[in-house]
Amino acid sequence: MPAHASAGLAEYERSCEGHPGGPEAGRMIREVLDRVGDKWSLLVVATLGDDVLRFSDLLRHIPGISQRMLTLTLRQLERDGLVIRTAYAEVPPRVEYRLTALGATFVEIAHTIAQWAIANHSTIEQSRAEYDAR
Amino acid sequence: MPAHASAGLAEYERSCEGHPGGPEAGRMIREVLDRVGDKWSLLVVATLGDDVLRFSDLLRHIPGISQRMLTLTLRQLERDGLVIRTAYAEVPPRVEYRLTALGATFVEIAHTIAQWAIANHSTIEQSRAEYDAR
DNA sequence: CGGAATCCCTTGGGATACTG
DNA sequence: CAGTATCCCAAGGGATTCCG
Numbered sequence: 364m365p366a367h368a369s370a371g372l373a374e375y376e377r378s379c380e381g382h383p384g385g386p387e388a389g390r391m392i393r394e395v396l397d398r399v400g401d402k403w404s405l406l407v408v409a410t411l412g413d414d415v416l417r418f419s420d421l422l423r424h425i426p427g428i429s430q431r432m433l434t435l436t437l438r439q440l441e442r443d444g445l446v447i448r449t450a451y452a453e454v455p456p457r458v459e460y461r462l463t464a465l466g467a468t469f470v471e472i473a474h475t476i477a478q479w480a481i482a483n484h485s486t487i488e489q490s491r492a493e494y495d496a497r
Numbered sequence: 498m499p500a501h502a503s504a505g506l507a508e509y510e511r512s513c514e515g516h517p518g519g520p521e522a523g524r525m526i527r528e529v530l531d532r533v534g535d536k537w538s539l540l541v542v543a544t545l546g547d548d549v550l551r552f553s554d555l556l557r558h559i560p561g562i563s564q565r566m567l568t569l570t571l572r573q574l575e576r577d578g579l580v581i582r583t584a585y586a587e588v589p590p591r592v593e594y595r596l597t598a599l600g601a602t603f604v605e606i607a608h609t610i611a612q613w614a615i616a617n618h619s620t621i622e623q624s625r626a627e628y629d630a631r
Numbered sequence: 632c633g634g635a636a637t638c639c640c641t642t643g644g645g646a647t648a649c650t651g
Numbered sequence: 652c653a654g655t656a657t658c659c660c661a662a663g664g665g666a667t668t669c670c671g
Contacts, residue, residue: 372543372558372611388611389560392540395614398621400534402643406526418653426523429645434654444624455652456651465617465624472609477522479606480529483599487532490578490599536664552633563665568634589632590671 398443403428403436409473415461532577537562537570543607549595
């Protein structure tokens with residue numbers, strides 16, 4: 364990655380021209396964000412962590428998510444290879460979800476974001492208050 | 498942060514109960530994602546990096562963004578204290594944007610995501626293809 | 632140049648009801 | 652239990668036009 368940690372994406376793309384990966388960083392970021400930057404994906408991945416959870420477990424651990432959105436989100440994550448779905452032919456049915464190896468690598472990013480969110484939450488709130496007051 | 502890097506959010510929240518920051522990690526992640534997980538914010542922040550760019554510069558460097566969305570995104574980022582807007586009273590007008598110190602800390606996350614996106618892009622594409630083929 | 636305002640279509644996503 | 656199927660509203664966001 365960039366030698367200079369806070370180099371702009373523009374500069375980064377310049378350094379990429381020509382070789383694999385190419386200057387398409389912007390497009391790829393957008394694609395990843397479309398998947399994991401939606402309303403629930405990152406939260407589902409972060410909640411799974413290294414646990415194995417059932418559908419109803421996830422529903423309980425993620426306050427505010429609807430059954431519908433949990434279903435859709437899990438399907439997408441499964442399609443993208445971040446989550447493994449295991450259904451047991453029992454009655455009543457039991458379905459377990461866990462992260463793939465790829466999914467596990469993303470958890471670290473999720474934690475980085477969570478950490479940043481927690482650390483800067485109040486600063487942002489304050490900035491908003493000041494902005495709105497002008 | 499968690500000793501175990503890939504611990505679940507559930508486990509992390511458990512370890513947080515009681516003290517400042519609290520078990521609200523999920524809510525805070527959602528709030529941060531609502532800001533920076535939208536369609537353009539992260540890309541704007543990543544593009545700014547440590548550069549100072551004009552409105553039209555950003556418009557050119559971020560393929561696909563509309564004038565409207567760039568305006569709205571910059572306003573939000575300014576409100577949240579991630580971006581500083583400087584308007585010069587000239588004609589024709591000139592407006593420059595750069596990151597605040599807070600914004601700069603987020604660039605590192607942006608780069609982490611970019612890195613992950615680039616590294617795993619093809620794996621995800623492949624996983625999708627396999628999923629769709631079944 | 633750097634927006635603001637309007638129009639209008641598409642998507643996201645909640646609520647609810649039903650099913651194997 | 653773990654979904655699927657509908658309905659439907661609200662928000663997102665592109666295209667276009669106008670303005671200081």
